[in-house]
Amino acid sequence: MGQLDGKRVLLGVTGGIAVYKAVELLRLLVKAGADVHVAMTPAATEFVQPLTFRELSYHPVAVDVFEEPREWKMQHIHLAECDLVVIAPATANTLAKLAVGIADNSVTTTVLATQAPIVVAPAMNSGMWENPITQENIARLRQRGYHVVGPDSGFLACRTSGAGRMSSPEDIFAAVVEVLTRQQDWQGLQLLVTAGPTREHVDPVRYIGNRSSGKMGYAIAAAAARRGADVTLVSGPTALTPPSGVRLVKVWTTQEMRDACVKVFPKVDACIKAAAPADFRVAEPSDQKVKKEAQAELVLRLVPNPDILAELGEMKQKQVLVGFAAESQDLIKNAQEKMRRKRCDLLVANDITMPGAGFDVDTNKVKLLYPNNQVEDVELMDKSRLADLLLDRVLLLIKAR
Ligand code: CTP
Numbered sequence: 001m002g003q004l005d006g007k008r009v010l011l012g013v014t015g016g017i018a019v020y021k022a023v024e025l026l027r028l029l030v031k032a033g034a035d036v037h038v039a040m041t042p043a044a045t046e047f048v049q050p051l052t053f054r055e056l057s058y059h060p061v062a063v064d065v066f067e068e069p070r071e072w073k074m075q076h077i078h079l080a081e082c083d084l085v086v087i088a089p090a091t092a093n094t095l096a097k098l099a100v101g102i103a104d105n106s107v108t109t110t111v112l113a114t115q116a117p118i119v120v121a122p123a124m125n126s127g128m129w130e131n132p133i134t135q136e137n138i139a140r141l142r143q144r145g146y147h148v149v150g151p152d153s154g155f156l157a158c159r160t161s162g163a164g165r166m167s168s169p170e171d172i173f174a175a176v177v178e179v180l181t182r183q184q185d186w187q188g189l190q191l192l193v194t195a196g197p198t199r200e201h202v203d204p205v206r207y208i209g210n211r212s213s214g215k216m217g218y219a220i221a222a223a224a225a226r227r228g229a230d231v232t233l234v235s236g237p238t239a240l241t242p243p244s245g246v247r248l249v250k251v252w253t254t255q256e257m258r259d260a261c262v263k264v265f266p267k268v269d270a271c272i273k274a275a276a277p278a279d280f281r282v283a284e285p286s287d288q289k290v291k292k293e294a295q296a297e298l299v300l301r302l303v304p305n306p307d308i309l310a311e312l313g314e315m316k317q318k319q320v321l322v323g324f325a326a327e328s329q330d331l332i333k334n335a336q337e338k339m340r341r342k343r344c345d346l347l348v349a350n351d352i353t354m355p356g357a358g359f360d361v362d363t364n365k366v367k368l369l370y371p372n373n374q375v376e377d378v379e380l381m382d383k384s385r386l387a388d389l390l391l392d393r394v395l396l397l398i399k400a401r
Helices: 019-031 050-057 075-080 092-100 106-113 126-130 132-143 169-182 215-226 254-267 308-315 331-342 383-399
Strands: 008-013 035-040 084-090 118-122 152-155 161-165 190-195 230-235 247-250 270-273 280-282 302-304 320-327 346-351 366-369 375-377
Touching: 008 019, 008 050, 008 106, 019 035, 019 050, 019 084, 019 169, 035 050, 035 106, 075 106, 084 092, 084 106, 084 169, 092 106, 092 118, 092 132, 118 132, 118 169, 126 132, 126 161, 132 215, 169 383, 190 215, 190 254, 215 230, 215 383, 230 254, 254 308, 270 308, 270 383, 308 320, 308 331, 320 331, 320 383, 331 346, 331 366, 346 383, 366 383
Parallel strands: 008 035, 008 084, 084 118, 190 230, 190 270, 230 247, 270 320, 320 346
Antiparallel strands: 152 161, 280 302, 346 366, 366 375
8 A cells, every 4th residue: 555545646847957856756656656647837848848747647747728628627626626736846936926826827726726735845046045035935835834845955956056956856755745644633623822922011102022923833823723623823913824724812912812821721632832922011001102201211110921831731631731942041951940830741942042943933943842851852944844743742642641
């Protein structure tokens, strides 16, 4: 039996030098038992003939959106009915189109029509990859739940070195298997996720806040919803698009976040507290805008906010409780102490001084701490992949209850 028996995969191939590696990816998918249909952009066919993909997939290759269909079904709708779409290579141009919903060829029309999970393997010159426009597009696709594999760094076709080389067919294949085999394993389970910062009023126009972007919590909520969980996302103010299929509760202050969590917590199987609630609030926020005249200095008195995680730790019955710890020194020692104090079953610790970890970046580098002092070192990865890894661990804990 192949790993992908019975799975229908659409391979979208767009125009870049890495098209030849998509042939190998197709071979791996077919060998694993998948029924693979291929759609190519006209530019992709300039690099490798559709014939190669047709022979290896045993299906006609979709290139021309207007061609006479072999079966009476509109081409893009027919192709969109699959278990997974993988686009390899995904050019900067295609990623930009996907980010805004342009549908002008057989690959982009199919992606716009599909309900299936989507894996993209970007491939381009490092200047194009590092361009803020491409980075914004990638961030937007990630927020929508796309799985992004790579790109790797190394020697590029343009004879320079840098980031932009498409990941190996083996790595892309592994990501496809991971996404397909995880599907719906959270079905029937309820999850509470918190995300983002909170804001504490100083006066009607000012607040005290922090640098949390909410990206980690949103990635967890999106991944859990994709895997079939019933998700409540309690979120402080963020600039992110809410993931589809989750119940969003918007809050502003730590007290509001606490109230929303305490209400939902008794019903859930697990709670992941990725938010960064403010530990203190202003004791006497002003009803009127504070004026700078008539005061040489402004002193704000702060009083402690409730510690939501600690309170949920007290309330805990059968729920699996996961905390985060952002530390800048003595990571393990501080995090272990936090885990015990807040009665967590798993603690995600990150050293916010490390490059690629912590606030407002798309990647994270964490250690997972368990109550028996076990520490799991997780490699640097993008937040959506980390979200899935965390959900794997939490699911094991739920099943072990
Ligand atoms: N947390 C919480 N309520 C708060 C503060 C934090 O629920 N008022 C949660 C966070 O969501 C996170 C965990 O506690 O899951 C740890 O947050 P962190 O800011 O690292 O810890 P603190 O307890 O605030 O400790 P310190 O700031 O002293 O490191």
